[in-house]
Amino acid sequence: MDAADRPYDVLVAGGGNAALTAAITAAERGAKVLVAEAAPKAMRGGNSRHTRNLRTAHEAPTDVLTESYLVEEYLDDLIRVTGGKTNEHLARITIEESAQMPAWMHERGVRFQRALGGTLSLGRTNPFFLGGGKALMNAYYRTAERLGVDVIYDAEVTGLEIEDGHFTAARLRHRGFETRIEARAFIAAAGGFQANLDWMEEAWGPGARNFIIRGTPYAKGTVLRLLLDEGFEAVSEADQCHAIALDARGPKFDGGISTRLDAVPFSIVVNREAERFYDEGEDFWPKRYAIWGRLVAKQPDQIAYAIIDAKAEDLFLPPLYPPMRAETIEGLAEALGLDPAKLRATVDAYNAACMADGPFDTTIHDGRATSGLTPDKTNWARPINRPPFIGFPLRPGITFTYLGVKVTEDAAAVIGGKPASNIYAAGEIMAGNVLGQGYLAGIGMTIGSVFGRRAGQGAARHAGN
Ligand SMILES: Cc1cc2nc3c(=O)[nH]c(=O)nc-3n(C[C@H](O)[C@H](O)[C@H](O)COP(=O)(O)OP(=O)(O)OC[C@H]3O[C@@H](n4cnc5c(N)ncnc54)[C@H](O)[C@@H]3O)c2cc1C
Structure with missing residues (x-):
């Protein structure tokens, strides 16, 4: 049966860390999940495939981290680098839950290497992925396939059908053809807009044409724009980014x-x-x-x-x-x-x-x-x-942009001051909730992992009701 004809519980837009974490979580809860990745298969995995580590709290040395990195120290670090531009409630959730992520990831095929010394000085705070982000993404895709998640590549979400904050279907351009997919819940995990040079120019002026984009050319912000145009609340600013x-x-x-x-x-x-x-x-x-x-x-x-x-x-x-x-x-x-x-x-x-x-x-x-x-x-x-x-x-x-959609602690996107009933966001597309400005090495993957799981849980729960 063609993917377009099958009834899905959850449609995930994106194919990086946040998307796959959400898809795996939802599938483990019994949801029938479709991942729509804008990139072709050889380029799947967005910016996530370039990464090396994530930042995690821990109370004692682990097999891959030295000493301890307590929640309060992590939170202090975050508040310092953001100059206080963070939603402290969501930041605390991110940091507390970060402690669970290495084990969760390991159970789903991700391998870590032993703590590193050297000039990066991250051996205490950031476990490194063995084989880097590419190996991590390959492990997640394998796990997702095993769980029965369907993945379509070359599949860009170009339109959303939303009424009163409720999602019913998305329009996609799949290998050049327009298609429409219905689902009970939608997860926006389609990254930032840094690869959209027109949008970067709106934010930075003509000088943006001279920027180099460090990661995927597919991060064009299409889904972010659709949600903001639909009236979803924004966080951070268009010119805030990691650069x-x-x-x-x-x-x-x-x-x-x-x-x-x-x-x-x-x-x-x-x-x-x-x-x-x-x-x-x-x-x-x-x-x-x-x-x-x-x-x-x-x-x-x-x-x-x-x-x-x-x-x-x-x-x-x-x-x-x-x-x-x-x-x-x-x-x-x-x-x-x-x-x-x-x-x-x-x-x-x-x-x-x-x-x-x-x-x-x-x-x-x-x-x-x-x-x-x-x-x-x-x-x-x-x-x-x-x-x-x-x-x-x-x-x-430019590594990634921070302008995003506001979310609740359940990763539900916020519209009119209320969480949408079946629309969730995870990863760069909502990182600005936690990172209003500045950066703490490794927190990009932490935000995507924690909110990816929460989005997957929320979407599966909604689909099951
Ligand atoms: C060179 C580099 C190194 C980095 N190193 C680290 C690191 O070591 N640790 C760390 O924490 N962070 C690092 N980061 C930041 C990190 O990559 C991001 O924070 C994280 O990967 C975000 O995950 P994501 O799933 O939100 O986005 P991505 O991984 O970028 O995934 C977005 C996905 O959405 C897809 N997409 C876009 N638009 C659409 C659409 N309309 N329809 C369907 N799919 C769409 C894209 O193809 C892509 O697959 C690095 C970034 C770069 C560029």
């Missing part, structure tokens, strides 16, 4: 984690005018990398350049693309397309301001600051004077 500085030479979409550049704390970063614009040594890189996307986005032409010398080359992860190199600052400026005299003047001023003489130490805030610059570099400042001189072009790399 990092990426190698400008990376692919426009889907480059994943490999084009990230970690040179900033050991560099000076200049804009197109060869001028510095922010303190590169403000804090350790894991605490600052997520602000540099926005910083670069606000520069002319949304481009910047990290400049180092031979002393700094081995201090960060090797870049994917070879950097520009030259024996002189002027030569490097030419290779990067910058004004040689201006870059020379900026480097000279910086070098002259490197007055601190304590030991250079990348493992602490070494306090080696410049003096008298605007802005000063407050740690790890050393003169850039040993050739070859090395430069990397940087662009804003």
Whole structure:
């Protein structure tokens, strides 16, 4: 029988972590579930297939995490990075339930690797998926198939039939053909809108055309737009997102984690005018990398350049693309397309301001600051004077957007101040409830997992009534 003719209890829009978590949960409760994934099979799994870990609370060391990470500390961390822009009730639910997720995921085929040391310092807080997000998504698809979940690929939800907040059917474009699918409940797990450059331009202005989208090109926000147009309540803002500085030479979409550049704390970063614009040594890189996307986005032409010398080359992860190199600052400026005299003047001023003489130490805030610059570099400042001189072009790399639909603790989408009777949301499409701004590494997958389960439970419960 064709998928379009079968009666479904639950229709899930999306094919990433949130969607599959919801689909599996609903199917385990006896619901007949259809997953509609906009991407073709080879690209299924959205941004989730690029991920490596999720952040989970725990009271004692586990087989994959060290020490403890208590709910209150996790919540404090979240409130700090969001500047309080979080729904504390939903945040607490997310964090308390995060403790259950590794075991739940393991039972459904996901494997974790032992706690990692190294520069990311996440061994206490974030279990890492063995094989990364791709292996996680493959495990979930296998589990879903075993439970009898139907999956259609190349199937974009393009319309929703909703009356008085009640869902009856969705319209889909499936391999180029229009189709209509009825279900008793609908779960929106279709990600953010970061790959929709028209929408990004509405939020950011024409500069958005210069952004690089780190993940799936299928996150166009179609379902989010449909729900907001239908009158569902919004959370966060259209220009709030997770954005990092990426190698400008990376692919426009889907480059994943490999084009990230970690040179900033050991560099000076200049804009197109060869001028510095922010303190590169403000804090350790894991605490600052997520602000540099926005910083670069606000520069002319949304481009910047990290400049180092031979002393700094081995201090960060090797870049994917070879950097520009030259024996002189002027030569490097030419290779990067910058004004040689201006870059020379900026480097000279910086070098002259490197007055601190304590030991250079990348493992602490070494306090080696410049003096008298605007802005000063407050740690790890050393003169850039040993050739070859090395430069990397940087662009804003958008990970995911935060504008979403408001949900209740049961993951029900909210319309007219009330939960919809049979419409749920999970993952990036509602992450803004918890993440109004800022970011805490690994919480994207945690939000999708916790609310994916809750959406699956709610939808199955509704379908069973
Ligand atoms: C490079 C990279 C690395 C990351 N690393 C981490 C990490 O280590 N830890 C972490 O917590 N977070 C990480 N994130 C963020 C994380 O990916 C997201 O928070 C999480 O995957 C969101 O899951 P999701 O299911 O909501 O969205 P996605 O996984 O993006 O899934 C959305 C799905 O919806 C589908 N879709 C879109 N529109 C439609 C439509 N109209 N109809 C049907 N289907 C549709 C898409 O094809 C896609 O399958 C990373 C993101 C990127 C880009």
